[in-house]
Each structure stands twice: as C-alpha cells, then as structure tokens.
Amino acid sequence: MSDLAAATKTHFPLLARDVYGKQIVYLDSAATSQKPQVVLDAMDAYYRTANANVHRGAYHIADIATQAMEEARAKLQHFIGAASPREIIFCRNATEAVNLVAHSWGRSNLREGDAVLLTHMEHHANIVPWHMLAAERGIELRWLPLDDDGRLDLRHLDRLLDGVRLVAFSAMSNVLGTIPPIRRIADAAHERGAVVLLDGAQYVPHVPTDVTELGCDFLAFSGHKMCGPTGIGVLWGREKLLEAMPPFMGGGEMILNVTTEGFLPNELPWKFEAGTPAIAEVVGLGAAVDYLRGIGMEAVRRHDTSLTAYALRTLTERHGDVLTIHGPPEPAARGGVLSFEYGDVHAHDISQVLDTHAVCVRAGHHCAKPLMRCLGVVATARASVYIYNDTADIDQLSEALDRVGDLFGPQ
Amino acid sequence: MPGLEDLYREIVLDHYRNPRNRGELPCPPATRAEGFNPLCGDEVVVYTDLADGVVRDVRVGGQGCSISQSTASMMSVAVKGRSLEEVEKLERSFKAMMSIVTDGGEVAPPVDLGDLEALRGVVKFPVRIKCATLCWNTLTESLRDQP
Numbered sequence: 001m002s003d004l005a006a007a008t009k010t011h012f013p014l015l016a017r018d019v020y021g022k023q024i025v026y027l028d029s030a031a032t033s034q035k036p037q038v039v040l041d042a043m044d045a046y047y048r049t050a051n052a053n054v055h056r057g058a059y060h061i062a063d064i065a066t067q068a069m070e071e072a073r074a075k076l077q078h079f080i081g082a083a084s085p086r087e088i089i090f091c092r093n094a095t096e097a098v099n100l101v102a103h104s105w106g107r108s109n110l111r112e113g114d115a116v117l118l119t120h121m122e123h124h125a126n127i128v129p130w131h132m133l134a135a136e137r138g139i140e141l142r143w144l145p146l147d148d149d150g151r152l153d154l155r156h157l158d159r160l161l162d163g164v165r166l167v168a169f170s171a172m173s174n175v176l177g178t179i180p181p182i183r184r185i186a187d188a189a190h191e192r193g194a195v196v197l198l199d200g201a202q203y204v205p206h207v208p209t210d211v212t213e214l215g216c217d218f219l220a221f222s223g224h225k226m227c228g229p230t231g232i233g234v235l236w237g238r239e240k241l242l243e244a245m246p247p248f249m250g251g252g253e254m255i256l257n258v259t260t261e262g263f264l265p266n267e268l269p270w271k272f273e274a275g276t277p278a279i280a281e282v283v284g285l286g287a288a289v290d291y292l293r294g295i296g297m298e299a300v301r302r303h304d305t306s307l308t309a310y311a312l313r314t315l316t317e318r319h320g321d322v323l324t325i326h327g328p329p330e331p332a333a334r335g336g337v338l339s340f341e342y343g344d345v346h347a348h349d350i351s352q353v354l355d356t357h358a359v360c361v362r363a364g365h366h367c368a369k370p371l372m373r374c375l376g377v378v379a380t381a382r383a384s385v386y387i388y389n390d391t392a393d394i395d396q397l398s399e400a401l402d403r404v405g406d407l408f409g410p411q
Numbered sequence: 412m413p414g415l416e417d418l419y420r421e422i423v424l425d426h427y428r429n430p431r432n433r434g435e436l437p438c439p440p441a442t443r444a445e446g447f448n449p450l451c452g453d454e455v456v457v458y459t460d461l462a463d464g465v466v467r468d469v470r471v472g473g474q475g476c477s478i479s480q481s482t483a484s485m486m487s488v489a490v491k492g493r494s495l496e497e498v499e500k501l502e503r504s505f506k507a508m509m510s511i512v513t514d515g516g517e518v519a520p521p522v523d524l525g526d527l528e529a530l531r532g533v534v535k536f537p538v539r540i541k542c543a544t545l546c547w548n549t550l551t552e553s554l555r556d557q558p
C-alpha cells in the first residue's frame with residue numbers, strides 16, 4: 001500500500017516542506033489536493049511559451065494555446081468516459097457547475113410544484129443553489145435520509161421520487177466518505193422520468209469514473225481536488241440535455257453572432273463558456289489527468305481503500321472509545337475521508353493541537369450543516385487521504401491525538 | 412511557533428470545563444440573541460436582563476470550541492452588574508486586545524479585564540480571534556434588542 005505513496009510523495013514539492021521544524025503531514029486532500037511538479041511545469045510552460053487568448057487569434061501561439069485547451073478537454077472526456085468533448089464544459093469549480101445546472105436547466109425545466117430530491121449528506125454547493133431556485137420558482141425540496149452508519153436510507157426512495165424532476169446527490173460524501181449506490185438511485189430516478197445530477201467533487205479524484213456506468217445525466221467536479229490547480233472545474237452533461245439548455249452567462253466566446261437586436265449562442269461546449277477561460281488552469285488540469293492516468297485510477301482507489309482500512313483499524317485500536325469515527329465501517333463502502341470526534345473536545349481544539357505536530361486536518365462543519373445536524377454535532381475534525389499519504393502519516397495523526405487527550409482529557 | 416500554552420491557559424480551560432452563568436433567562440423581561448461562527452459552526456446564545464441601564468443578569472448557552480465557550484463564560488462574569496457604558500468599554504478594550512480596531516479607531520480605554528486577560532494569547536492564533544469575539548458581538552446584539 002505504502003508503495004504508491006513512496007513513489008508519489010516525491011512528486012509533490014509542497015510535501016517536502018516542514019512546518020514548525022517538523023515534516024508536514026497533509027491530511028486535508030478532501031478540501032484540496034497538493035499539486036505534482038508535472039502540473040506546475042505544464043502551467044509554467046504554457047505561460048512561458050504559448051500564452052495567448054484562445055479561439056480568436058490567427059497567429060501561431062494563439063493556435064498553440066487553443067490546441068492546448070482543446071487537448072485538455074479531450075483528456076477530461078476520456079478520463080470520465082464521456083461520449084464527446086462537446087459534453088465537457090469548463091467552469092470554475094464544482095460549485096459553479098451545479099449552479100450552471102440550477103440556473104440553466106432548472107429555470108427552463110422546473111415549475112411551481114415540481115420536486116427536487118437531495119440527500120442529507122450534501123455539500124452546501126449542492127443545497128444552496130436549489131434553495132435559491134426554490135425561493136424563485138416555488139419548487140419543493142425533498143431529502144433522502146441517512147441510516148445510523150451514515151449510508152443513504154433508500155427504503156422510501158420510491159415514495160420520495162413521486163413528482164420529482166431532478167435527483168441531485170453526492171457520489172462520495174465529503175464528511176462521511178459514504179459512496180451511495182449511485183446506479184441504483186439513477187435507475188430509479190430515470191424510471192420516473194427524472195434527471196440525475198451527480199456531485200463528483202470527492203468521487204472523481206478518487207474512484208475510476210465512467211459516466212455511462214454511473215448512469216447520471218450531469219456530473220460536476222473540481223480540478224483542485226484531483227492534483228489540478230484551483231479555479232478550474234468541469235460540468236459534464238449529456239449532449240441532448242446541454243443542447244436544449246439556454247446559456248448560463250453571456251459575453252464573449254459563447255456567441256456565434258451578436259447584433260443590436262440580439263445574439264445567437266455558440267455551439268457546445270463554448271455556449272456555456274462565456275469570457276476568456278482559465279487557460280493555464282485548463283492546461284494544468286489536463287496535466288493532472290495525465291498524471292492520474294499514469295498511476296491508474298484503479299491503483300488510486302486501491303491505495304485509498306487500504307489506507308482507510310489501516311486508519312480505521314489503527315485509530316480505533318489505539319484510542320478506543322474516546323474516538324468516534326463517523327460513516328460506514330467497511331472501507332469498501334467509502335472513500336478516504338474520516339470525520340471523527342475525540343471525547344467531547346471540539347474539532348477546532350483538536351486541529352489546533354494537531355497543527356503543533358504539523359498534522360493538517362480540517363475542523364468545522366465542512367459546508368454540510370444539514371448533515372452536522374443529522375449527526376447531532378456542530379463540527380467534526382476530518383482527516384482525508386490521497387495518493388501521497390502513507391501509514392506513517394496515519395501513525396503521526398494517531399500519536400498527535402494522544403496530545404489532545406493530555407491537554408483536554410478528564411482532569 | 413506560538414506555544415499552545417499561550418492559547419490554552421489554565422484559567423481558559425477552567426472556564427471551558429466549568430462555565431459560569433450557563434443557562435437561560437425568561438424572555439421577556441430578558442432578551443436573547445444568537446451568534447454563529449460560519450467558519451467552525453460555533454454557536455453562542457446570550458440572554459441579558461437590563462434594567463435602568465444596568466446588566467442585572469446574564470446567561471450563556473450554545474456549543475463550540477474551548478475559546479468561544481470560555482470567552483463567553485468570562486464575559487458573563489465581567490459584564491454582570493455593569494452599566495451599559497462599562498460594558499461597552501470592556502468590549503472595546505477586549506477587542507483591542509484581539510487587535511480589532513472598533514468604530515472611531517481611538518485607543519481603547521484602559522479597563523481591568525479580569526480573567527479575560529488570560530485570552531491575550533489568542534491574538535497569536537489569527538483564526539481563533541473570531542472564536543473569542545463571537546460572544547461579544549452576540550452580547551451587543553442582545554443589548555440592542557432591549558425593549
């Protein structure tokens with residue numbers, strides 16, 4: 001298991017730094033991943049040798065820039081098994097991708113009384129856009145609940161789907177790591193004629209992804225959680241649906257023609273890409289996809305799963321009842337995201353103490369306040385792993401947790 | 412690196428483990444305000460009972476980290492029985508200690524902060540300043556809502 005990390009750790013310049021004189025232990029990849037040298041180099045090389053605006057210059061480097069961008073689009077297409085590059089819409093991040101669907105598909109398809117089905121484990125990015133639409137359109141939001149182990153409770157799925165036009169849910173929870181039965185939910189939704197939007201922000205970076213197998217209609221994800229830069233994300237959608245949707249934002253790049261009377265929108269995918277895109281970031285994301293494919297997404301998933309199994313085992317053995325780890329107990333049913341409680345010490349205090357040992361974990365509600373309420377907590381501490389983490393990182397976390405106990409334990 | 416002992420002083424941990432003035436007050440006559448720290452999900456509820464310009468009683472509820480909860484506890488002790496003017500001075504000088512400049516920008520009045528002095532180290536941990544000021548903002552709100 002650690003073999004993969006032994007090889008990859010050296011690819012990430014940041015992981016060579018220390019914090020307070022100690023080697024950094026980065027356990028917050030669910031928030032954002034670190035970036036390998038190849039991604040930094042690709043972006044640097046783009047700026048040094050090919051920087052020009054895309055799709056409009058007839059000169060050499062403008063051509064190179066345009067090609068680099070469209071090559072990256074093709075890489076993303078193949079990475080998620082999409083049928084055509086026209087289905088790959090570049091946006092800022094997963095949040096913008098969900099907003100695009102809510103704004104463009106939602107406003108042209110949802111009417112008062114229609115229902116949208118979400119789940120209790122959604123990130124705010126897949127909640128608030130629907131609240132906003134609900135306020136504007138009078139649509140009804142429904143929620144799939146969770147069972148005690150943090151799995152989606154599908155017993156009432158059929159009843160909940162009645163009158164639903166869209167099911168929008170996370171393919172992997174950023175708090176519990178839960179991977180729901182995606183295909184089963186998608187099939188049930190389709191039987192009722194509903195459209196399925198998957199929030200793949202956590203899933204796509206960690207699990208081999210094929211949109212045909214998943215059975216969804218839209219997939220949203222962010223580049224920065226999959227070794228790519230910030231500021232770039234993807235919305236994948238079925239071409240038929242995207243074709244029928246009105247543009248999201250208006251401006252340059254997204255038009256075929258503009259007159260004083262009106263405009264004619266561009267073809268896919270540019271119809272949804274108003275303004276100068278984040279070209280260097282697109283190039284960086286393309287390099288990140290190459291990097292991940294070089295490792296192999298099956299290998300990534302295997303590594304995550306065995307490291308998660310190790311973490312669940314070690315932390316539970318060492319800290320016993322003081323430590324509660326949320327989410328499904330079987331590593332195969334989850335990603336490498338571990339939200340935990342340590343006694344009644346607040347997550348903020350836990351992460352503060354861990355920080356002095358150079359262990360980076362997140363503390364807070366993780367943009368999932370409805371889920372926090374279901375769990376009966378206001379915040380959790382969260383450790384999350386990726387390809388560069390190894391068992392030594394988990395051991396370091398485990399040891400640092402003892403210091404939390406020393407400071408806040410029963411006196 | 413600032414040491415943890417700068418942050419987690421014994422008095423701070425004591426107020427965290429044994430919070431003073433914890434509970435609720437009947438509203439009315441008291442007023443109630445809620446404060447949230449969107450960063451970490453901390454919640455503070457402050458009840459104040461004001462009469463003739465004096466904070467006659469105060470109670471604190473909510474849940475959160477050691478800094479937000481201990482500050483609320485210390486604050487409740489500091490403001491109980493004080494006039495609005497004194498409370499305002501306390502708040503200004505506490506915020507000045509957190510290196511927050513309040514309206515007008517003039518130097519905060521020298522006030523004895525009592526146990527609250529123990530929170531001086533928080534300023535070395537910038538992300539925690541919000542935890543320490545949450546209850547003060549909530550207090551201000553509850554006093555503003557007095558009938």
Ligand SMILES: Cc1ncc(COP(=O)(O)O)c(C=O)c1O
Pocket residue numbers: 030031093094095096123125126170172173174199201202222367
């Ligand atoms: C499940 C999930 N959805 C959506 C998002 C939003 O991603 P971004 O902030 O990159 O738009 C995140 C990131 O935290 C996430 O974990």
